[in-house]
Amino acid sequence: MKKSSLRRFLVLAAAMLCTVLSAQSNSRTPAVVALDPAKGSPFNDGVFEGWGTSLCWWANRVGYSDKLTDLAVDAFFDQTKGLKLNIVRYNIGGGDDPSHRHITRSDSNMPGFAQPVRSADGAFEVDDDGIVIYQYDWERDKNQMNVLTKLLKRNPDALVEVFSNSPPYFMTWSGCSSGGAGVHKDNNLRPEYVPVFAVFLADVVKHLREDLHIKLNSIDPFNEPSSGFWGAYSNKQEGCDFKDNRLKSRVITELDKALRYRGVRDGILIAAADETSMDLAIDTYRALSPEAKKAVDRINTHSYSGSRRAEMQALAKAEKKHLWMSEVDGTGTLGGQAAGDMGSPLWFAERIITDINGMMPSAWVIWLVVDRHRSDFNRMERNNTSLRGAYWGTGIFDHIEEKLLLGKRYYAFGQFTRYIRPGDRIIASSPSTLAAYNRESGKIVVVAVNSTANERPVTFDLAAFDRIPAASAKVIRTSGPVNAGENWNEDIPAVPVRDKKLSVQLAPFSITTFVIE
Numbered sequence: 001m002k003k004s005s006l007r008r009f010l011v012l013a014a015a016m017l018c019t020v021l022s023a024q025s026n027s028r029t030p031a032v033v034a035l036d037p038a039k040g041s042p043f044n045d046g047v048f049e050g051w052g053t054s055l056c057w058w059a060n061r062v063g064y065s066d067k068l069t070d071l072a073v074d075a076f077f078d079q080t081k082g083l084k085l086n087i088v089r090y091n092i093g094g095g096d097d098p099s100h101r102h103i104t105r106s107d108s109n110m111p112g113f114a115q116p117v118r119s120a121d122g123a124f125e126v127d128d129d130g131i132v133i134y135q136y137d138w139e140r141d142k143n144q145m146n147v148l149t150k151l152l153k154r155n156p157d158a159l160v161e162v163f164s165n166s167p168p169y170f171m172t173w174s175g176c177s178s179g180g181a182g183v184h185k186d187n188n189l190r191p192e193y194v195p196v197f198a199v200f201l202a203d204v205v206k207h208l209r210e211d212l213h214i215k216l217n218s219i220d221p222f223n224e225p226s227s228g229f230w231g232a233y234s235n236k237q238e239g240c241d242f243k244d245n246r247l248k249s250r251v252i253t254e255l256d257k258a259l260r261y262r263g264v265r266d267g268i269l270i271a272a273a274d275e276t277s278m279d280l281a282i283d284t285y286r287a288l289s290p291e292a293k294k295a296v297d298r299i300n301t302h303s304y305s306g307s308r309r310a311e312m313q314a315l316a317k318a319e320k321k322h323l324w325m326s327e328v329d330g331t332g333t334l335g336g337q338a339a340g341d342m343g344s345p346l347w348f349a350e351r352i353i354t355d356i357n358g359m360m361p362s363a364w365v366i367w368l369v370v371d372r373h374r375s376d377f378n379r380m381e382r383n384n385t386s387l388r389g390a391y392w393g394t395g396i397f398d399h400i401e402e403k404l405l406l407g408k409r410y411y412a413f414g415q416f417t418r419y420i421r422p423g424d425r426i427i428a429s430s431p432s433t434l435a436a437y438n439r440e441s442g443k444i445v446v447v448a449v450n451s452t453a454n455e456r457p458v459t460f461d462l463a464a465f466d467r468i469p470a471a472s473a474k475v476i477r478t479s480g481p482v483n484a485g486e487n488w489n490e491d492i493p494a495v496p497v498r499d500k501k502l503s504v505q506l507a508p509f510s511i512t513t514f515v516i517e
Helices: 003-028 058-062 066-077 142-154 191-211 245-261 278-287 290-295 309-318 337-359 408-417
Strands: 031-034 036-040 050-054 087-092 114-116 134-136 159-164 218-220 269-277 298-305 322-327 363-366 372-374 395-398 403-406 425-428 433-437 444-450 456-461 472-479 486-489 495-498 501-506 510-516
Touching (some): 050 159, 058 066, 066 395, 087 363, 298 309, 337 408, 337 425, 337 510, 408 486, 408 510, 444 501, 472 501
Parallel strands (some): 031 456, 087 159
Antiparallel strands (some): 114 134, 425 433
16 A cells, blocks of 8 residues: 555544544433423414324224234223324225226225116116216225224224225226226326215215214325326225316315215314325415315325425414324334344334424324234235334234234334323424423423434433423333333333433433323
């Protein structure tokens, strides 16, 4: 090596060493996070409504088994144990042409309530306007309904939202409920069926409310309508593009009319439009007609992509609409290989924190709590036995042994859902923490994520609080491997609160919740 090259190498090495030593020094210097109860969510009068999940498609898959259903209700919806979720999104299946066999998942082929009437030769019977005559078969969605009714018996106060992935197949251009094709791919609902689709949704709402006595919170007629994901004969799921915002507006206004005509508009919110990203949600809402905007009570957005969280919050606030983060999940990881089984849970926890701090929605909903099944349905499902690595959902339903296997992400989710509860208020904190305050009880909750391999000191400054409800904070932590790590470990000494400061040490690769009761 030449002297000049050696000199450059030594200088670079020295610089890298200084960077490492600086990082180590900084990791021992406590970060100060000021919690401010005066800075909270502008939605739902500042009160957090809760945590939830979609029922599709897992409920459609497990509802045949009372044992699996009961295990799910215990783990996810019981309000004294498990995740204590209180929001459920019930999928109104469009239902595909019964001759189609393209959906290959075991859980996502959703049955539809509306069944077309056929003549002796098999053709659709139509009315004078050329609209297919159909009737309802309310028994078709037995599996999902079994889960819904059982969880509502356990928690009658749960918030139920109904939503649609696609209109019934006979209302579409393609004749397929997984999406459009050709020139109609981007707008698969036939224009003449817009009022019919709205009436169909209103009839389902009326059935759920009046026949089954289910109290509904809201309805969203779309699912990622501008994403371009949906195509005929997909092997995955139902879906329908409504890229023309005039079409979206018509669906919303016709739904408003249909709900009123059926006498079920009172007490149910119209939400829209469940776009795949905050950016699309902003653009879609702004492009709606004035009549459609007036009919929308809440903006629902997914957060799979996009970055305009602050703008999403500002828009919903300016329009005086409620705001939910109604769907997200993924297989991201944090911390690198050293994080082990905590890599995916850390990413999941950070996504919750980023979404809620960025948008301040009054609810946060995971797509589906379980995406994987072990069964004899196919080779892939037979091999679904490991809870390690990155995957969607929080565990595995084992249909062979009738078990619910819960992974590390389940416990990561519970670090939030078990301690930040409906009625609390999300307040300002930091990019790696989520904080909540309850005005009535005085309770303060902080969930903190450490995605590094080093112990990280943090001081939470509570000076903005008039009173501190207790002299110490209870500590709950999830860390380590699936089988030998901490899962909601409560056997950790309480941390004292001194001079309105809570000084803590965050364990490496951990999610820790601090509760000042």
